[in-house]
Amino acid sequence: MSRPLSPGQTVGIIGGGQLGRMLAMAAARLGFRIVVLEPDPHCPAAQVANSQIVGAYDDGKALQQLAEASDVITYEFENVPVVAARAVAERTSLFPPTEALEAAQDRLTEKIFLNSTGISTAPFVSVDSDENLAQGLARFGGSGVLKTRRLGYDGKGQRVFRNALPRQAAGVHAALGGVPLILEGLVPFEREISVIAARGRDGAVVAYDAAENEHHEGILRQTLVPARIPAATARAARDATFQILEELHYVGVIAVEFFVLGNGAIVANEMAPRVHNSGHWTEAACACSQFEQHIRAVAGLPLGGTDRLADCVMQNLLGDEQDTAPQLLAEKDVVVHLYGKTESRPGRKMGHFTRLIRS
Structure with a gap:
């Protein structure tokens, strides 16, 4: 995609929440048309967009419709399935790039990426079992924030430990859904x-x-x-x-x-x-x-x-x-x-x- 969009062309937005709504309003001010892909037909963005495709974010048919209707596509949240994002990017321009999604969707991948660029983060360990958690807590002096590696937001999928004993790790992995976790050391x-x-x-x-x-x-x-x-x-x-x-x-x-x-x-x-x-x-x-x-x-x-x-x-x-x-x-x-x-x-x-x- 080399030339800038002209008024009347269409911006596709994956996600119809409040961020999608405000993006649609901004696009309209610049003269663009807006199509939103969102499974909820009553989503906030649908109230201000020109059209909506009601479908799941990984629905192949819906994604194809979005690509065909759009001159450029963006998204309002970072949990768009990477496979779906790649499928869209093969048909039309998608920004930000899928590499950004991959880096941000998994907290472990994100921390590794940030450290690779020389940017400091809290110390961290990957947790896939209660044993991993006990080892991590011992390493961080019994304190840390345990988080799901994916999908958590606004404090969901998290547990804080302060001066915890290793035995307090028992059953925690299962209680958080048995999904991949990350333990981050507390930062003062x-x-x-x-x-x-x-x-x-x-x-x-x-x-x-x-x-x-x-x-x-x-x-x-x-x-x-x-x-x-x-x-x-x-x-x-x-x-x-x-x-x-x-x-x-x-x-x-x-x-x-x-x-x-x-x-x-x-x-x-x-x-x-x-x-x-x-x-x-x-x-x-x-x-x-x-x-x-x-x-x-x-x-x-x-x-x-x-x-x-x-x-x-x-x-x-x-x-x-x-x-x-x-x-x-x-x-x-x-x-x-x-x-x-x-x-x-x-x-x-x-x-x-x-x-x-x-x-």
Whole structure:
């Protein structure tokens, strides 16, 4: 794919959740048509897309329909089956590349990849049995975070150990589904930050200011921008993110999370080959949001500016918190975004708002 997309051409999106919805909205602003592949006919993205293919992400017929209908295809989440992604890439352009999916889908593969590029991570061991877990806990002083290697998100599929004895590993592997696991040593970090960056088809790279993330029960509650870190730490995180983009010959937006240690050093936590919750603030505080940036990149257009026009705090609206939207809309410097989900559940991301902080 050499020439950039023209208005009227079609962007295909695999996944119809809130990220797919916001990507579709950004694509529409640039004059593109949008087709979404998603098994849920009432998904958030379907409400704003031109059309939807209702089908599973690994449905060969549905994937063929998507490829035939699209001039370029992207995805909103990193658990798209790699086999399906490769099948799509054989028919039309797919960005980010499948190599990014492979690196990010498995936490063990991800850690090995990051270390191979010279980027530090928490120490880790692969766990396929209770015996492996006991050995890992002994190695890490009885403490660590045990995670499923695949599919976990928002704290799901995880268990934290502190000063555990080897016998406490009994039955844990089966309790977490008997699937491949990874034990990560605890990192004494002061805060978590994330860098949202993008690489275009021409190799150009840009990054937004590092954001500071606060979690509760494994779910991102709010993001503060700018992060409260030294300038040298922000540069190191940005440079590490750019290195990942280059290593993967990446096209599109990526999010990389880092732990910041007491001395300002960084340790990579994980990466997401897509737009990210911690980058939602960009739609309110930047001329070009992360969603438009991603569409620009995959469509072959020039990347947009990343200057922050104001300090801000982004907060997720979980469950019934979306009912506070009228009060938030009454505030002068608040930008509200609801996702159009039909069912509200405790802990479910129903929307977000960004409060601009003017000096």
